[in-house]
Amino acid sequence: MREQLSWQPDFEQLVDEHQSMVFSLAWRMTGDRGMAEEVAQDVLLELDRNLRKLSSADHVRFWLRKVTVHRSTDALRRRNTREPGWDEGFWVELEERHGLVESDEGSAMSMRIEELMASLPESQRAALILRYQEDLTPEEIAATLKAPVATIKSQLQRGLKLLRLRASNYLKEYVRGT
Numbered sequence: 001m002r003e004q005l006s007w008q009p010d011f012e013q014l015v016d017e018h019q020s021m022v023f024s025l026a027w028r029m030t031g032d033r034g035m036a037e038e039v040a041q042d043v044l045l046e047l048d049r050n051l052r053k054l055s056s057a058d059h060v061r062f063w064l065r066k067v068t069v070h071r072s073t074d075a076l077r078r079r080n081t082r083e084p085g086w087d088e089g090f091w092v093e094l095e096e097r098h099g100l101v102e103s104d105e106g107s108a109m110s111m112r113i114e115e116l117m118a119s120l121p122e123s124q125r126a127a128l129i130l131r132y133q134e135d136l137t138p139e140e141i142a143a144t145l146k147a148p149v150a151t152i153k154s155q156l157q158r159g160l161k162l163l164r165l166r167a168s169n170y171l172k173e174y175v176r177g178t
Contacts, residue, residue, distance in 0.1 A: 011048055014060060019044065021061075021134070022068050028129045029072030031118040035079070039071045046071075065134060066144045069126050076122060116166045124159030127152055 022043050027036035046067060047060070054060045117125065123145075130141045138156065142149040 009051055009054065009057075009060065011051060014047065014051075015044055018061065018064050022064055024133065025065065025068045025129065026072045028117075028133060029069060029122075029126060030075055031114075035075050036072075039068065039075050043068050043071055062140075062144065065130065065136075066146075069130070069145060073122050073126070113167070116163055119166070120159055120162060124155045124162065127155040128159045128163075131156055 019040065023036055023040040026039035026043070027033060030036050030039065043064065047064065050063070054063055117128075120128070126145065127141055130136045130144060131138070136144065138149050138152045141147075141156075142152045145152065
């Protein structure tokens with residue numbers, strides 16, 4: 001269902017409304033605050049260039065998610081080396097926005113969870129971030145990433161399985177005190 005044909009987007013309003021989502025996606029995809037800022041800036045500049053092609057507010061949100069994931073992946077590939085770990089502020093922001101994290105942001109456990117998430121293959125990480133951060137359905141993720149729904153479901157399942165396996169191994173070490 002399309003919005004009115006007379007939809008007149010205001011670029012500044014769209015930036016205000018979506019910049020935190022774009023940055024957050026880029027940050028979680030890249031694991032690097034500086035790189036995420038660059039990706040977010042590039043995505044928003046591209047939004048300005050493509051705004052006339054977008055037909056509704058929902059179309060803008062969909063387009064921003066898709067472009068952010070793709071630009072983040074491109075930035076990681078250009079960097080050639082991936083450093084595990086995300087900035088500690090990731091967990092602080094998650095707690096503030098969603099009330100999801102109850103551990104100390106600088107604890108060894110939370111830092112390890114960040115590393116585990118960052119160590120996932122890009123396709124699994126993208127699917128998990130879009131599913132659990134953006135609360136998209138597998139069908140919406142498939143449309144965003146231009147992949148079959150079955151592939152997305154597989155990436156979600158494999159990503160969660162890999163996280164559980166790696167986390168359980170770490171927890172065993174953590175309990176033993178190593």
